[in-house]
Amino acid sequence: MNSKHTGYPSDPTMTYSHEFWDNYSLFLLKQNIKKSVVPWYVLRTQHYIAEFPDEHIRTHTPYHVEQFLTKSGRETKLSAWQFGQVVDAIRILFSLALKLSWASDFDWDYWRMSAKPLEASHATVARDYTNALEGLAALDGEERCDHTLYTRYQPAITEVVRAIRLKNYSIRTEQTYQGWVSRFFYFHKPDDVSGLTGRHVKQYLEYLALKRNVSISTQKQALNALAFLFNQVWQKPLDDLDEFIGAKRQRKLPVVLSREEVRRIFQQLKGTHHLMAGLLYGGGLRLMECVTLRVLDVDFDYNQLHIRNAKGGKDRVVPLPERFKDALKEQIAKVERLHQIDLRNGFGEVYLPESLSQKYQQAAKELRWQYVFPASAVGVDPRTGVIRRHHLHETSLQKIIRRAVKQAGITKHATSHTFRHSFATHLLESGYDIRTVQELLGHSDVSTTMIYTHVLNTPGISVRSPADMI
Template identity: 50%
Template sequence: MSGTSQPAVDGSSPPVPPKPKLLDQVRQAIRTRHYSYKTEKAYVGWIKRFIFFHGKRHPIEMGEKEIAQFLSSLASESHVSASTQNQALNAVLFLYREVMHKEIGYVNGVVRAKRPHRLPVVLTRQEVRSIFGFLDGSNWIMVMLLYGAGLRLMECLRLRVKDIDSNSNEIIVRAGKGDKDRHTMLPAAVKEPLAKHLDLIKRQHQRDLERGLGRVALPNALERKYPNAGKEWGWQWVFPATSHYIDKVTGERRRHHLHESVLRKAVKEAVLKAGLSKPASPHTMRHSFATHLLEDGYDIRTVQELLGHTDVSTTMIYTHVLNRGGRGVNSPADRL
């Protein structure tokens, strides 16, 4: 039987299904690109706020001027941070470019939210050691990768098995911040625990396959191009969630990577047990990685590449941390 539409019994054309509502189109576009649910929730929320800000006008009637007005209000009236304002801009641009297929030019005249000039929190090596003393299992491995390889939290959670190269002692960070790939080191201290962890995960994956499961989401359009790749071992998450979820597009039970809140909680508890007064988080480990490399004499460009910074000025913040509080400067009082 042909897949083309068949005429109705009375000879009239079959009814055309209604076009999905705008926000449903946004959700569908996000899921097609395999963005996280967190991103979907944030983007839909910002698009709603954009529409309501302009009295529920349809976005097709608006453009750069209305986008600038909305973004400026976030900075001047809502006093959001610069990163929050940028997320709102990205959400609205996604609506126009990916859903409505309308190109938006440069958005001029935006009142920009101010970026706070704060130095990052950095731990001493002894403080790092004390935190590791209160971590175990996969939490210990993940935090070791944050500190030992300079990974961001979500970069660590999104690692696939094929991204770990034990022979070359390298980790490939795919689609990091700015959608860039980069290489960083695989710390020797983590190799054996990580290998044992992957053995356990492989057995779990084999059990999933035996139950007709074992598929993970693939990036971009790879799922359409290679429909069976999602069940291959190399594409599995290094740190999978303990339970399955129902994919909203396919209805299939799948396993996602571990949720970020799990590691945030583990680090918070370890910091408290270690008796540290610093407001340390998983990202503090990345800050400490960069600072300790500079302390060890590695040049700023090497550290920049390992961190995946586009501009070396971003990496330069860690040189300010090194000099904080007159560190490395002899006090004139000591020369009296």
């Protein structure tokens, strides 16, 4: 086994016999570990044991595991899946082999799943460093373009991105709009994009509805992007649309969990992911608002969370649930300990938007700017190459919540965003006025918030089922 692929130095000296490790390999096979990776699990376990040569393995505590995983998380040669393998190997050792009591409560999921690095296109880092044209040639299927088309439309797409950034739209909107504009160009393949008119837009929208069978929301999203191209970028009013064939409109109400269902899901969660789900529901947070929360955004004195630069560029204040207050204090204390260790080892820097990093040049290493939910491993910034500890990847929380919903026996299509829907609905059920709920959700228009009145059992008047009146 070549040690250069492990991310560790050469194999440590073992005090356990070959017979012991042969038996342990058989034990791993019984735990459904693939035969091809059993040697790696053995090696991960050996490296862990060798880290504490003077202490018997049965005397280890969660502190030993955290100490080792923190050290492993600073090893940049370890990829995310390798780090996850390290966590899983230690989990099997303590939970299944030794069956130590504390192992069942240890937050293995957080350590294993939150090491995934951010992609170059991730919303956290894409805006400041992205090449506006990056990735536009990677459209799928029949929309894939050749290099000639890609080169031909570069100036027009760059113009779109520039206009979006001048208006300070979110990176998600930027990525969505440039995607639709690119597809629009590649669909018509004009020699000169300035010759495109409303008639071409109508043709493309009808193609989406009739050939691609997109939803009404997807067609509307494409229309918004193309309207931005014509009206804001080219300063050419979008006309000649007439009555184009629209996608089939489906009136969908948001999925809402009952209070009992929320409790059942929470019972399936623990540790960091339990706390995050609690903030999603307790504060009505969007997924990325929770994941990117920083230490300075938490106000324990006023029981508030400050959500900064949210959707639409708006800031807002939401309640900090009292029941999660102690857990959040413990989480921030963990962040502080981890940050001090990172600083001692030459790390400790966190991502800041370019405007902030220029204004506060030392802020990136200050505790208050650290993420409340950091990744379990440091990673190379996909844009700059700087080694940083980013926030955990949002897919970690999404996967854990999906699993918890299933384990709770809930058949509704509930996701991380369902907690936000439930937050709004339960507030309205409790008698809070819709304007208050609108402010807490950060909606610009109260009509957006009104959707939640449709899922209440009492939408304005008390309605009793006729079946209950027999």
